[in-house]
Amino acid sequence: NAGVTQTPKFRILKIGQSMTLQCAQDMNHNYMYWYRQDPGMGLKLIYYSVGAGITDKGEVPNGYNVSRSTTEDFPLRLELAAPSQTSVYFCASSGQGDSPLHFGNGTRLTVT
Amino acid sequence: QKEVEQDPGPLSVPEGAIVSLNCTYSNSAFQYFMWYRQYSRKGPELLMYTYSSGNKEDGRFTAQVDKSSKYISLFIRDSQPSDSATYLCAMKAGGFKTIFGAGTRLFVKA
Numbered sequence: 018n019a020g021v022t023q024t025p026k027f028r029i030l031k032i033g034q035s036m037t038l039q040c041a042q043d044m045n046h047n048y049m050y051w052y053r054q055d056p057g058m059g060l061k062l063i064y065y066s067v068g069a070g071i072t073d074k075g076e077v078p079n080g081y082n083v084s085r086s087t088t089e090d091f092p093l094r095l096e097l098a099a100p101s102q103t104s105v106y107f108c109a110s111s112g113q114g115d116s117p118l119h120f121g122n123g124t125r126l127t128v129t
Numbered sequence: 130q131k132e133v134e135q136d137p138g139p140l141s142v143p144e145g146a147i148v149s150l151n152c153t154y155s156n157s158a159f160q161y162f163m164w165y166r167q168y169s170r171k172g173p174e175l176l177m178y179t180y181s182s183g184n185k186e187d188g189r190f191t192a193q194v195d196k197s198s199k200y201i202s203l204f205i206r207d208s209q210p211s212d213s214a215t216y217l218c219a220m221k222a223g224g225f226k227t228i229f230g231a232g233t234r235l236f237v238k239a
Contacts, residue, residue, distance in 0.1 A: 021172075048225050057137060059217070059231040060173075067225065107172055115180075115223055117163050120172035 019043050021121035023108050029127045030098040038093040038124050040108030048111045049091040050075075050118065051083065053104040060107065066091055098128045132156050135218055135230030144239050148205040152218035152230045155199065159228075162194050163219040164203045167232065173217055177203065208237045 024039045042049065051063040062075030066085040080102060082094040091110075095102060105125050109118040135152045142148055150164075161180055165173035177192040179185045185192045191204040201220070205212055218230040 050225075057231055059133075059135075060229040062226070065225060109172075111225070115161050115221070117161075117175050117178045118173075118219075118227060120165075120174070122172045123170075125170075 021108055021110055021119055023106075023121035023124050025124060026122070027125045029129065030095075032098060032100065032128060034098050035094070035096050036098070036126075038095075038106055038108075038126075040091045040093070040121060041089050042091075042108075042110040042119075043089065044110060044112075044119065045088065046110035046112050046116075046119070047088065048113075048116075049085065050109045050111075051081070051091070051093045052107045052109065053077065054107060054123075055104050063093065063106075095126075100128050102126065103128045130155060132228050133218065133220060133230045136233055137231055139234040139236055141236040141238060142208055144208060144210060144237055146208050146237075148203075148208050148212070148235060148237075150203040150205075150216050150218075150233050150235070152201050152220075153199055154201075154220060154228075156220075156222065156228075157196075157199065158222040159220040160223060161221045162192070162201050163227075164190075164192055165217040165219060165229075167215045167217060169214075176216075210237050210239045213237050 021042045050065045052060040064083040066072045109120045164177040167173045182196045189206045193202040215232040217232045
């Protein structure tokens with residue numbers, strides 16, 4: 018039972034570089050989410066998707082992009098990395114309606 | 130004012146103590162209430178999921194919701210060092226949007 022799998026676990030980027038954070042789930046969930054977690058700030062929603070081909074912005078979408086070509090995968094793209102994007106990024110998924118979220122173990126990103 | 134308020138702690142207790150963790154909220158539309166446990170360098174894992182007011186018990190854990198006071202609690206009985214983690218409350222009105230508290234760090238000393 019893999020659940021939600023995120024890669025890589027850690028990454029260091031230079032300012033202006035780009036990268037893609039990978040997320041895959043094997044629970045056949047329609048809903049997928051990207052959050053960032055900063056110390057003392059809780060989890061902030063970046064983007065979410067309610068199904069393949071459908072994505073929408075969350076609270077803090079600036080500097081990020083997403084795509085959802087399959088039910089299983091929901092990658093997060095950083096185009097021009099900035100120090101403000103140093104954070105821990107969590108991918109999550111949920112079933113229909115009011116189901117709770119299931120999280121991956123995160124990607125720890127540092128931008129210097 | 131944040132939609133969900135949670136004391137960040139840290140909270141330090143001796144092994145065997147009863148722990149009380151709390152959150153307050155401002156949105157009266159919230160109906161679904163959750164508690165997540167997060168160990169260091171891991172993702173949040175769901176502990177408790179309740180709908181509307183009342184109590185729910187699961188082993189050593191009890192979740193309590195008081196919608197009239199906009200207040201939720203998580204009680205941990207007979208706390209163990211393995212309970213040392215950050216506890217996040219979360220809630221939603223319905224649908225997909227979940228709002229999280231900032232988390233309370235708990236240390237249980239052996």
